[in-house]
Amino acid sequence: MADHLFLPDNPPKPLRIEYSGPQYDGGDWDTFPARCGWIDESGTENFPQGGAVPLEYQSMMECWLYFGMLHYVYGDQLDQSDFLCEDEEGCQYITTKHLQRYVDDVDDWENNKRGARSVEIVNKVLENLPRYISWIRAKMSFAIRLASLTLWNIVIKRDGPQVEPRCSGLWFLMPEEATQMVREGWCPLDAQKCIAAGIQLDTRRVCCNWFVPKPAGTTEHMSSGGGIPLVMITPSGGDGNQNYELKIVKKRTGKPYVAISHIWADGLGNPKGNSLPHCQLEFLYKRARLLLQDKEYIPYCDDNTYGSLHTGVARFAHFAVNTARRGDNSVLVWIDTLCIPHQSDVRSLAIQRIRDVYSNASRTLVLDSGLMVLNSSSSSKLAVCLRVLYYSGWIPQLWTLQEGLAARTKLYILLSDKAINIGTIPDVLLNKVDKGEIPIFQDGIATMAAGAWYSYFQHPTDYASVFDRFVLLGINQGQVISRTWFSVATRASSKDRDRPTVLAGLLNLDLRNILEDMLFLDGPRFQEDGLRWAMKVCRFTGIFSQLVHDSGKITPRGLQVTLYSSLIFPSCKMFNLVKSNQSDLEQRQKDLERWADEPELDPDRLATGTKVLQLETIIPVNLSSNETYGVILMSFQLDTITMCALVSLQATENGVQYARYISPGFIYAITLNMSELPEEGYLMRGTWDDAQKREWIVC
Structure with missing residues (x-):
């Protein structure tokens, strides 16, 4: 996948998307579903909502959204076999290796209005994808999103700015997708780069370590009497x-x-x-x-x-x-x-x-032994930059982050023939992009490579400078802290106690100023009264959560929280899904109706579906009866999955809520239906309208 990019030729962790479906029939794109029989004349699917989709329909949906999209742009010029390849065992996979050939002809692009057709079909695909995304394979969904984004980037490059599609958010990786990437062997730092930059970040690497026997021989013992x-x-x-x-x-x-x-x-x-x-x-x-x-x-x-x-x-x-x-x-x-x-x-x-x-x-x-295989005369500056960012063993280490930041433009990488200044390459790349000297498919990746470099080695340095922080414009304090925190948390280190030291040193910042956002991060915490909200280490634990803001205040009774909206629920308004799924269907129905027997929900509507909130905690919890709980929201966007912190309300004094920290988690609105009852977490009677700003002291 993404074989149209020039590097690497043989990625260590290639993205292979198997495809065994049909070829597109060449007809009208909009009527393809009706021709294939999964939609009737009224536009209704010919299979039960929420039920399993027949496999033949699934493969047709994938063909429609992927090859139909390409056919919409290139018509009969499209040879679908150009976008399929086989491995040694005869398995067929999606490839974009020959996409460059289709877009190189600028005259054809202009004369046949390929740009306008690309804009039309990308909008159509992104509007239809949410409807079908639960029925097609996750990796094929990724391929469709990636292909649509590639077409869109070509349009922007060739025809200038366009009105962004309404569903352009589909171009970004979801945290759950990144988590799956890590489970499959990806470096968490690279998975996070994909979340931040969008799925157009196509270069791939996997964490690796080289074992070299410890060298023999001795030299004079070294010691220092002070200074450097x-x-x-x-x-x-x-x-x-x-x-x-x-x-x-x-x-x-x-x-x-x-x-x-x-x-x-x-x-x-x-x-x-x-x-x-x-x-x-x-x-x-x-x-x-x-x-x-x-x-x-x-x-x-x-x-x-x-x-x-x-x-x-x-x-x-x-x-x-x-x-x-x-x-x-x-x-x-x-x-x-x-x-x-x-x-x-x-x-x-x-x-x-x-x-x-x-x-x-x-x-x-x-x-770095992984970089010494490159030759400066045969490797472009973009290739070297990508190799350093995504394929070196140097970049994922904790202490090398601090070293690279301190070196700034005096940072040299040793290649096979000589050392080159890597610190100046991002500026060179951006200049080439501005002058149109980067090939069309490398334009976006060059911009993002420079951006990734700046986010690691430039923005934190600017933020650490007192002058730059308060005088220069354009330094987003929250983003710098967020990226640097995650960068430190995901890098390799044999000693977790070094991470706070490096983080504070990178930002020249008192760590107490960012404690408030620790509520939403997963990891081991202190158990002492007043400190249960505090994390013991700055370490990646498998959940893609980041710091967002940069304020917080430690009080004698706990951490003061003032930035976020929150929800408050008594335990009677929370329905334990795990416990209910252990009951038989009839008992579960009775339990759910009893729980819903309040003004907020109408039991008669449970059969047809009604909106409720679902809470999932990262740490498994069994909530007590006759208690009141608070859900502090990290962000507040309707109908989206939102990170949160679950707390147990202990007291309210002068408008301040005092609570005991329980667990980070996720909360989102769902349409409740008895035939599709979720298996985990808690249901809560209420809506997003119940969220409001409150002051909390979390212990």
């Missing part, structure tokens, strides 16, 4: 017997050094001591020396107004430093393996200074 310790590597000997002398020195002004950012799985780590084998030292020396002294890496600025001045100053400083060091062939390097002592007290202090290490470095060099 650097290791000075000086070659000694010669004639094929090259050795290296190591010395720990303090960072000094005017002495450039290279900071190394790496993952230990690649072999540059050593858990037993501050040492590296000879071959690794030689490798570090040669790469760092080249990065500091070679003319290719002289800084430059391409700003139209002051670019030449800045470049001139940078070049002068570069040559001045190298002239002063003439005859000195040593190189200064910072790498955690050598520069962070293993003693726990000193190690803790050194870790707190890591941000300064990378922000003060002249260059930061990323070493």
Whole structure:
């Protein structure tokens, strides 16, 4: 799927959507359902509502919405076999490998009004898809949404802005879809990128780790007497017997050094001591020396107004430093393996200074075995950027996030032939997009690659700056905190206690300012009175929930919550679906009618369906009778699934609700019908109209 994109040729986790249905008959799109017999002349389906759909109808629906959409645009020019492929075992799959050929002919696009037809059919498909989405396969629904979005993007590129379809929200992944992706082996960070960017984020990767045996050999033990310790590597000997002398020195002004950012799985780590084998030292020396002294890496600025001045100053400083060091062939390097002592007290202090290490470095060099297979001469800047974002082992690590943020535009990635500045590539990509220098199918992915890079390595840095936070416009505080929280929570780390440290360091922010949104996140919590709302760790637990706002206040009695709308229900208004499903059908009917025997619901309407709210908690709970519960809503959009926090109301004093935290969860409106009674959660008599702003103190 999405084979029209140029990278990667062989993704480690390809999206394969099997298709064994019919080919489109070439007739009118609107009347296809009637021709196939699943809709009668009045427009009614010829099968029971809520019942199983015959398989032949399901395959026809998929054909109509996918191949019918393509036929609507390209007519008889469409060869449907171009969009199907077979594997070695003869299974047939959807492919878009040849889609490029159909859209390359600009004259055909204009002369045959392909753009107008694309707009028409995309609107039709998106309006009909909600009606059929429960009857077709989930992966085929994904393919239909992806194909419609691809056509829409081509229209925007070729014909200019259009009125967005009413159902354009279907182009975004739902949290439950992302959760399923994780179950199938996807990295949760990448699944979240798809949620944030839409399903047009077609590059795929899967979390992986390389195992490399720990290197043998020892070097002098490293320790620090304060400040930022650097290791000075000086070659000694010669004639094929090259050795290296190591010395720990303090960072000094005017002495450039290279900071190394790496993952230990690649072999540059050593858990037993501050040492590296000879071959690794030689490798570090040669790469760092080249990065500091070679003319290719002289800084430059391409700003139209002051670019030449800045470049001139940078070049002068570069040559001045190298002239002063003439005859000195040593190189200064910072790498955690050598520069962070293993003693726990000193190690803790050194870790707190890591941000300064990378922000003060002249260059930061990323070493990742998965990136060293690329060659700079045969890989475009977009390909390199995508490889770093979605296929490297470096990007998912917790500490490398902080290192990349601190390095900013001084971040270099080592490829097979040389190091290139990855920190400047996003700006280059956006400039190419603005100038129309990116191929049509790569245009959107280039924009999103740059956006993903900025969201990781630019926006948090701007937000951490006091000046940028309060002076510059366009920094959305809630979004920056939300993305950074999730980015920290989903990255790999052997120590969960490091996550809050990294989060606070990235944003230069007191963590107490974002505690209010912890109500909606899943994870282990404290059990002490007054702290049951508080999470113990910032870690991804399988639920795609994010922080949204950035305020909160800790009081002696618990967490003060003021931002959100909420619902209040006595237990008598809540119907336990799990318990009722354990009863026989007749007893369940009686229980439901007894529960509905209030002004809010009419028991006579249960047979035909009526609107109620359904609550599902992430932590299984058995609610007590004769208690009152509160549901604090994270967002408030009618008829949508909304994240929430379930609390038990303890008291109300001066308009403030005091409550005990129970569990995060989801709440949504459903049409209740006895023949389709849900199996889990609680039903609540009431509607969205009952939600209102209240002040809570949650303990």
